[in-house]
Amino acid sequence: MTHKIAVLPGDGIGPEITEQAARVLGALGLDLEMETAPVGGAAYDAHGHPLPPATLDLAKNSSAILFGAVGDWKYDSLPREFRPEQAILGLRKALGLFANLRPAILYPQLANASSLKPEVVSGLDILIVRELTGDIYFGQPRGVREVAEGSFKGERQGFDTMHYAETEVRRIGHVAFQAAQKRSKRLCSVDKANVLETSQFWRDIMIDTAREYPDVELTHMYVDNAAMQLVRAPKEFDVIVTGNLFGDILSDEAAMLTGSIGMLPSASLNASNQGLYEPSHGSAPDIAGKNLANPLATILSAAMLLRYSLNEAAQADRIERAVQAVLEQGLRTADIHEAGTKLVSTSAMGDAVLKALK
Ligand code: IPM
């Protein structure tokens, strides 16, 4: 059976890193049909919209999306609906990609890259399960209005709405509990239940969902404390489940614990395991087109694509082993380069991974 994969390179370093990941996918001997379409600022420039209808159609009709990165400071002054970020938000919403898996793994070969003490982070391997289509990100109403009463009556006021429906909490709960079952069977749900009604509701539903997973130990933590514990003792976490906004912040923090955000993949899945796969890092416009970027996060995202959307776990393992092998060989792009290792370009790193595929 042919699998259709939409390749959406996007902006900045997006095209160079997706090119390497697509080469790796293409070398596995699988029956894949890859089709490329513009997204983000590149799509705005070419078609006047960050997520043109043809790109959205391609994404909808594919088993999986290999996504590069979007964004460039030159689009910052555009009205919000035309900004590159709207492409990623639009894809998440249109495809119902509610489950965002963001692993933070510290590769032993890169142990010096973290700004934390080696003993605090060595062997770090945590998974953040972030809800991705609800919360204050998409809640209505939102906007700017006139304050109707109270001390600021008559002034303009910016506002957003935080809410979670029961189904939204339960379904991300199931994803997280099932991920925990495959790992250490420990799940920490992060919320702000001491202040927010939405969070208290989230916590109640998580506790209820836990009854279906008696083998998993569920704990709860307030988000401010979680932010502290992540830098104090990150290895005490295994799987974290949290809402869209808290997950946005904590997943960047977790990524930085590893010191090598250029290595971290992510997956965003819907109920039918259709998924969008992208590196955790951004579009890095300052180094775009220079063949300097680290393609490994995108190559590892392609591995997640094989595992979650194409059910090709063995092929995913193959890619992950190849990435380990190139790190073992001492090859490093500029972002992870240190004395005693060999500095290589984006394309040379891609070549090395291809060669290391066994
Ligand atoms: C992310 C990004 C996005 C988000 C932006 C680009 C809309 O920060 O994927 O974490 O906030 O979700």
Ligand code: MG
């Ligand atoms: Mg973010």
